[in-house]
Amino acid sequence: MKIVELGHTGVGKTTYMASMYGALQKGIEGFTLRASDKSDHTRLLELAKSIQRGKYPSPTDQRSEYNFYLQYQGKDVFHFNWADYRGGALREKQDSEQTQLLIRDLREADGIMMFCDCQALARGDSRTNQIGRIASFINNAINQGLDHPISLAIVLTKADLVEDIDESILSPLKGLIESIKVSELVQGAILPVACGIEPTNVEVPVLFALHVGVYLKAVYLAKEIEDHQKMAEYYEEQTKGIGGFLKELWDEFQGNITYRDLARSRMEKAIEKYKQYEIIIEPTQALSKYIYGEG
Structure with missing residues (x-):
């Protein structure tokens, strides 16, 4: 910022x-x-x-x-x-x-x-x-x-x-x-x-100015978490059924990246972003309360 x-x-x-x-x-x-x-x-x-x-x-x-x-x-x-x-x-x-x-x-x-x-x-x-x-x-x-x-x-x-x-x-x-x-x-x-x-x-002017940046970072992280979760669910869905099961076996045999690998990677990214979100969400709410009197 x-x-x-x-x-x-x-x-x-x-x-x-x-x-x-x-x-x-x-x-x-x-x-x-x-x-x-x-x-x-x-x-x-x-x-x-x-x-x-x-x-x-x-x-x-x-x-x-x-x-x-x-x-x-x-x-x-x-x-x-x-x-x-x-x-x-x-x-x-x-x-x-x-x-x-x-x-x-x-x-x-x-x-x-x-x-x-x-x-x-x-x-x-x-x-x-x-x-x-x-x-x-x-x-x-x-x-x-x-x-x-x-x-x-x-x-x-x-x-x-x-x-x-x-x-x-x-x-x-x-x-x-x-x-x-x-x-x-x-x-x-x-x-x-x-x-x-x-x-x-x-302290008020600088905290007022920072509120916008901190709030937008929290919003951005929440959106990233949602996107990673949706993609993880999509990849996991591709592994279901006999067709998905056979494709997973073939890709694993060929040494290719499987849908399950992609789903796992996306969930790991979602968890990583959530850890960042956890750090910033309380300060975001505290700034809102201090500047505007609301959480």
Whole structure:
């Protein structure tokens, strides 16, 4: 699964990521997060500790990439890639390497996280957030040949510094919100967060984004199990009757693969997939319950 994170320089993405990672080390409803790279793990935890002391990281412009494992009850259940785009890619020309990479990643993404500075929205400043350019990138990705379900989280950073978040604040996002509503493949949410000494809701955007991927993996595994079982039953059926019995004897004598061999192979594959399904079904239900209040 690929998650793409984008937002203008200074909107608070690095602060969010570190705060989110720190919060998920403590566990949220049984879920934790593990960075594949130990240096990423160390860096993010150090940043999270600094943020809780009121020291925030400096804005950066380069694309960063991380690999994480979502864990449930201490076990790895889902691997995902996180591409973090900073303001540089949003300011560059359409044919620049960074911009082309962003366009490709957005089209391949299973989850998109768009970051907006809530304070800037409250004072009517859409330029600081570069909402028009970001929305254009996202609209192109979801309206031009999207062939798979994705999640789209509009993350409002610094929400604790805004007294009232109402529809007027969200007016610069109206076009994008309408695109989400009419799309059958996009599952969207507007999620205010606050990072700092007392982080609020920092785990929600990433768990919302991951829910789509984890759910689809569970659905896919269930379909694979069903297909293998049906084929095993079909092959087993071919061994019945005098004709099937004689063919099995002949194939066995000739050293050919028999229908019974094929049936056994399919059942073994079904059992293998079921073991994977067993690992992921409980986390899938737990995520649904946490995000939507349902199992």
